[in-house]
Amino acid sequence: MTVVVDVANVMGSRAEGWWRDRAGAARRLLQQVAALADRGVPADRMPAGLPAPGQWVLVLEGRARDAAPAAVRQAGDTADDGAFGGRVRVVAAAGSGDDAIAAEAAALDGNAPCLVVTADRELRRRCTAAGAAVTGPGWLLGLL
Numbered sequence: 262m263t264v265v266v267d268v269a270n271v272m273g274s275r276a277e278g279w280w281r282d283r284a285g286a287a288r289r290l291l292q293q294v295a296a297l298a299d300r301g302v303p304a305d306r307m308p309a310g311l312p313a314p315g316q317w318v319l320v321l322e323g324r325a326r327d328a329a330p331a332a333v334r335q336a337g338d339t340a341d342d343g344a345f346g347g348r349v350r351v352v353a354a355a356g357s358g359d360d361a362i363a364a365e366a367a368a369l370d371g372n373a374p375c376l377v378v379t380a381d382r383e384l385r386r387r388c389t390a391a392g393a394a395v396t397g398p399g400w401l402l403g404l405l
Contacts, residue, residue, distance in 0.1 A: 263316040265365045265393070266294065266401065267379035268325060269358055274380065274398040284327035291319055291328060291351065293405045298348040302404060308396045311374055317349045318365050322358030329353040359384045366393040 272279045272286050279286035294317055302313050321329050329351050354361035362377060366388040369375040375393040378401045379385060385395045 262312045262314045262374040262376065263318060263365075263369055264314040264401075265318045265362055265375060265377045265388075266320065267358065267362055267377070267381065267384065267398075268319050268321050269323065270379045270381055270384075271398040271401055272325070275402065283324040287321055287325035287328035291349070294319060294401075295349045297404055306404060308376065308400060309394055311376055311394060314376070315348065318352060319349065320352045320354055320358050320362050320365065322354040322361070326353040359387070363387040363391060367391040369393070 268287055268290060272283070272290060277286070298314070298317050304313055307313060352361055352365065359381065362379065362384060366375050366377055369392075375388075375391075377385070377388040377393045377395045378398060379388075379395065380397045388395050
């Protein structure tokens with residue numbers, strides 16, 4: 262099971278000054294998710310009876326891309342340099358973060374369950390159409 266996280270949307274759901282330092286806020290969230298990936302998510306905390314995640318994909322856009330590990334920034338898209346743990350992959354969206362998230366959800370279509378974390382209505386619609394389950398940022402924040 263893969264969880265795809267709309268980092269901008271999750272950051273935006275917390276009023277903790279992320280707008281002053283988008284890259285710093287994104288890096289903190291990436292570290293928190295990496296720690297969660299190491300701990301694991303209890304089955305009873307998974308929405309809609311989905312299995313516990315084995316992989317996390319965190320999509321960065323705009324100024325938050327500066328939080329991506331150097332290997333990701335150099336590749337211009339995605340890489341796993343181990344900076345956030347083996348279960349966490351970081352995607353630095355070259356353009357629209359929503360397009361990158363929808364593409365991740367579509368790429369997993371039928372291969373494995375996918376859960377997208379976002380509150381964006383249009384993105385939720387796109388991901389659901391691609392076969393992904395969707396939940397809001399509150400679920401993830403409650404686990405951190």
